[in-house]
Amino acid sequence: MKTLDKNRFKEVFKQYYNPLCNFAASILKDKKLAEDVVHDVFEKLWDKRSELNINDNEKSYLFTSVRNKAIEVIRKNKSDQKLEVDYINSTLENGLDEVSDKYLLKEKLYRSIRQLPPKCQKVFLLNKINGLTYIEIADDLDISVKTVENHMGKAFRLLREMMKNNL
Numbered sequence: 545m546k547t548l549d550k551n552r553f554k555e556v557f558k559q560y561y562n563p564l565c566n567f568a569a570s571i572l573k574d575k576k577l578a579e580d581v582v583h584d585v586f587e588k589l590w591d592k593r594s595e596l597n598i599n600d601n602e603k604s605y606l607f608t609s610v611r612n613k614a615i616e617v618i619r620k621n622k623s624d625q626k627l628e629v630d631y632i633n634s635t636l637e638n639g640l641d642e643v644s645d646k647y648l649l650k651e652k653l654y655r656s657i658r659q660l661p662p663k664c665q666k667v668f669l670l671n672k673i674n675g676l677t678y679i680e681i682a683d684d685l686d687i688s689v690k691t692v693e694n695h696m697g698k699a700f701r702l703l704r705e706m707m708k709n710n711l
Contacts, residue, residue, distance in 0.1 A: 548593035556602060557586060562654075563647035564610050571614040581617060585609045607644040656706040661698055667695035 548556075561582060568578035585606065589596070596690075597607075660668060670684065670694075671674045678692045 547584050553590060553593070556589075556606075559628045560577065560603070560606050560648075560692070561586070563644070563651045564606060567607060567608050567643065567647045569582060571611065572617060578614070582610060603648070604641065604643050605645075607640055611640065621696070625670055653703070653705065656703050659706060660702055664695045664699045665701070666691055668699040671696060 564585070565575070565578050568581045569575050572578050572581065588609070589606075616622045656699045657665060657668065664706070667681055671678070676684065678689050678696070680688075681692045682689045
């Protein structure tokens with residue numbers, strides 16, 4: 545993040561907002577509070593854009609900032625937070641890059657699923673998210689099992705291609 549002008553800030557926000565919210569929610573166990581934390585981090589980033597020199601490590605900067613802000617929120621909101629904060633620090637200190645990569649990869653996968661053709665996406669989600677069998681999906685959508693198989697094959701093919709291009 546060499547110079548943080550308006551366009552670059554939008555790019556960074558678009559790329560990291562959802563993964564950071566998911567990361568914060570995993571720490572705080574509260575989606576709304578997690579969104580507030582991420583909002584605060586981006587607000588601080590924008591306010592201090594001329595002072596900050598993040599260079600090539602924007603991912604680490606953002607995930608570390610969110611983690612620290614989440615810990616700050618826990619400290620303010622809990623009376624017996626010491627054990628939880630120590631646990632979060634010890635768990636994330638060494639593996640923050642791995643954790644951040646996991647959330648970014650998840651976001652790329654979700655984005656790729658949203659790009660599937662509508663019918664294909666619906667069949668894929670019914671199977672992989674709702675846990676329906678091919679027969680149940682065929683009954684629900686009034687299509688043949690073979691059509692469900694074709695949609696799933698197409699979904700996997702397209703997802704592999706999209707994910708390969710994104711990695």
